[in-house]
Amino acid sequence: MxxxxxxxxxxxxxxxxxxxxxxxxxxxxxxxxxxxxxxxxxxxxxxxxxxxxxxxxxxxxxxxxxxxxxxxxxxPDPVAALGRLARHVVRAVAPTVLAVTGSHGKTTTKDYLAALLPGAVATEGNRNNELGVPLTALRLRPDSDLLVLEMGARGVGHLSYLCDIAPPRVAVVLGVGSAHVGAFGSLDLTATAKGELPAALPGDGVAVLNADDPRVAAMPTPARVLTFGERGDVTWRGLHLDRLARPTFSLGHAGIWHRVRLHQSGAYQVANACAAAAAALAVGVPLDTIAQRLSTVEEVSPLRMAVSHHADGLIVLDDTYNANPEAMRAALRTLVSIGSGRAGRTIAVLGPMRELGEASASAHAGIGSHARALGVDVVLSVGATAYASGIGFSDIPSAVHWLREHLGPEDTVLVKGSRAAGLDALSRDLRLHLSSPTPATDKSA
Known part of the structure; x- marks a missing residue:
């Protein structure tokens, strides 16, 4: 500070x-x-x-x-005082603030963007609320010129408050989905809340908006708009997934293309990378530099599709930080993509998705149906029998016992659920006790 x-x-x-x-x-x-x-x-x-x-x-x-x-x-109120102190520091240092929001993908996109802007002060993990944002801002040094912030919201007005603390010059909106819809009340209200970020930009700022999400693409802003996505200004082509579902693609903008090879598993990571690329372009980083830096990002925040190999051939995909229907479907597609080229079974260990309100029952049932349609071999529901698919367990120890008894060599296991479900403990048990893990060093393309 x-x-x-x-x-x-x-x-x-x-x-x-x-x-x-x-x-x-x-x-x-x-x-x-x-x-x-x-x-x-x-x-x-x-x-x-x-x-x-x-x-x-x-x-x-x-x-x-x-x-x-x-x-x-x-x-009187240390939380409010923390915000006022952070606002003072941001105004005193006057860095360029780049902020990322959206219903899913915020943390990985923020991680990519931080890697594209060496030396930037950036959010650690997903500290994106009324405590995390000011704590990050207070890490600014007198010579800091870039501040990369993940901003989260669970209601209308939350992002406006955070933008008052750290006024953005570049705002990234990834998507409007059903995460926390129980708290927001509806997808329209979610869009209203997320739209507070581009609305807070100055006229000479840049709004980086998802061209493939109609609610995001329509968000009003006084700033210049730079879109990303399959139909965006910053886009991709020639997507290929290797045996661990790590994407290789050509990143494009304004008719110029550069090859990128991500080290993170999941085709959905491409959109996150393109969003980060668009934000970096907005502050003057050349496209070739962006492509090179994206290809060198080895690690992102933990518990986000972390891949571990085991001596007997077992692969565990730990995606236990959070869960909502959109992210759950993307994770299941990644599971099938990796498992389809292997001899063993695909096994999805799914915990509950929180804060879905009245849509909870239908959302869980829909994920169970989606898993069956994708061809997932075994679905285990932990504390969320509403998935109505496969085998249900009321608690983590029961699921761990089943897995220890039934997992075989070459199986591919996805563990995913909302953070409060605590499935990271189950994933950790698999890594530590079933067999000796080895790093995910498969370099095949």
Missing amino acids: IPLSLADIAAVTGGTVSGDPALVVTGPAYLDSRLAQPGGLFVAVAGDRVDGHSFAAHAYAVLGSRPTGRPTVVV
Whole structure:
């Protein structure tokens, strides 16, 4: 963070100082007391289960709602104060802000974009809410010129709030889907909420919109529009998937084409890569450089179609960070793409999809039908019997037991469900206990 005294922070946030007002914060802001940084600012939030103020004893400085015994800026609402502090830092540093939103694909697209802009300050993982966005912004240094933010929303007004903290100059909208539709209320309201991002752009900004999603393509914006997709300004051709469903394709814009080979599995990654490419073009990165950098991205955020091989030939696809119907269908297609060239079975271990509201039952049933139509050999439902397909288990230990008993060499297993379902533990069990994993080093094209 840029150096700020507690008196400065109090002036920005409307707080008062308990302790030495001249104490200067130079390290990042953080929420987890176990991640304390030298010279950092511990943001003490009182939650339903844990009160951060109880863990402030070793903090260098604190932003909280009451004195802590450590130098503290006391404010009525630490979350709102965190946003005000981040807004001040963004305005002081004045980086070019590139923001990514959408119902699915946000984190991988943000990861690609960060790789295309070396040196940019970027969201870690998917810290995309009213806490994560300001925490990322507060990592800006005085000489930072690029800020890449993933922005999430679960209701109308959320993105407008985040854009007030970090006004974007480039806005990427990936798609409007059924993720969190139970919270939004409808797809139309989801589109309204996502549309707040391109609407927040200045006239000389760039809106990167999905040409293949009618709701996104129609979003109003005062900025120049640069589309991506099969029908977009930034597009692809000659798509080929290797034995691990990793895409190779030609990336195109304005009649110029360059070859890209992604290291991430799934044909759906191509659209994410093209969205990131369009955003990078918007800030002046040449297309050939973009293609070269995309081809060198080895890792993205964890639990997103992570592929592990095992000594007996088993392949596990860990896509357990989150789940919604669109992402679930894409993951199942990737499972079949990889498994179709192998001797073993394709097995989908599916947890529940959360926050779908009244559409939940039909959405789960539809995914079960889609898995059967794709030819998935075995579907295991964990805590989500509404898939009405294959074998149902009420809990993870029961599913693990079945898998240990029935998995064979050359099987390909997809593990996917909403984060709250905890299926990452099941995937971890497969990797650690069934056989010795080896890296996904297959270089065949």
